[in-house]
Every structure is written in C-alpha cells, then in structure tokens.
Amino acid sequence: MRKRLPLVLAAVLSACDVPPTPLEPLHILDVMPLTQKTNESKTVQVQLDADPSFLVDYGAPAARMVGQPRMEIGPRSIPLRYLGHGLFEGYVEPLVAGSYPVGVKLGDGREATFATPYQVTSVARASYEFARVDPQVQGQPFTVTITVSVHGQATGEPPFEGSATLTVYSGGKIAFRAQVGPFTAGKTEHQVTIDQSGDDFVAQIEDAEGEQAFSNAFPVAPPPL
Secondary structure (H helix, E strand, C coil), X not given: CCCCHHHHHHHHHHHHCCCCCCCCCCCEEEEECCEEECCCCEEEEEEECCCCCEEEECCCCEEEECCCCEEEECCEEEECEEEECCEEEEEECCCCCEEEEEEEXXXXXXXXXXXXXXXXXXXXXXXXXXXXXXXEXXXXXXXXXXXXXXXXXXXXXXXXXXXXXXXXXXXXXXXXXXXXXXXXCEEEEEEECCCCCEEEXXXXXXXXXXXXXXXXXXXXXXXXX
C-alpha cells in the first residue's frame, strides 16, 4: 500500500490542474466623444465587447482586476477606470490639433484598435479689417484688401488656414458674393466686379465661426458712355 500512495496522490493533483480558459478577442464598440479642442481636456468613455480579467480571492472574498487597462490616443497612454459591463473611462489632457489613432490595452494582454480616429481641432479664430474701398465703376473689376489677424493659435499647431464668404450689399440686397480662401494671417486680396450702380455699397466678410467685418460704404458709378 505504501508503494501505491505516490501514484494515487499524483492522480489527484493532476485532476485539480485545470487549464486556463482562452480569452475572447477584444473589440472597441464605441468611443465617446471622439473630438476635443486644443485648449480643453475631455473625459472619454470606451465601450468594449468584453470585460477585463479578474483574479478572485475566495478566502476574502474579493476580486482584483488583472493589470491596468489603458487607452492609447496618438502619443498619450491614458489609464482607464472600469465602470462595468465593458465600459471604461479615461481623462484626456490637451493635445495638439490633428487626427489620432485610438487603441485599448487590457492588463491581461488583449488589445484592440478603433476604426475612427480621435480628432483634435484648433481654437484659433480670425478677425478681419477692410482697407478703405474707393468709389468704383459698374462692370469694372477692383480689388478688396482685408487684413486677417489670428487669435488663440497654440504652439506647435499647423499654420492657420481659413476661408470665408465675401459679400457686397446695396440697399440690403446682394450685389456680389464669392467664397474666398484659403488664406493665412496677414493681408489677403480679392477681386470684385459689381454689375449695377448706386451710392450705398458695403462689403462684408464672414467665416464659419461667425466672425465678420464690414467695409466703408462706397458708390458705384454707371459705366462710361
């Protein structure tokens, strides 16, 4: 009997040695939000199709997450807090304007990437000032000069490049309209032709952010005979 005891013990130990369950592949279902401005921070939530792995201490009882889950947004590695049911949350500090790939790494070694990039947009805004517009003649092209000043440009951002709508009004009605740009800070010139005459023409420029400026009022004389 003594000689058989080691064999019986080995069989019992072998029966208790259960292989680990393979982990399911990881996928990112959603990232909310996917945009921020260069001058702000954002709390971002990531929805996965799986939960993190836990180590369970049945003596306590207690469970401990395996490793620290992290979200990768471009150059940033952001620790994630687990909210339950595959939902995680992280805090993204300001980033330079650009488009960044998004990925998640769980502490158990699983990784996933998201198809849609994270967009960081500039907060740079432009202001405009017209040079004086002299009296003009109907049907003859003339040049409108506008000085563009840029505000809120962050260090390291790409150069500001804007566009806007240039409109000339007379008596509240549109006499000329055109999209202008792209333009940068400094002076920008645009050619205008007005096919009517009158005494109260005013040019306006307005961009997508609602920034606008107006010229002085100027007359447009009929064409010479």
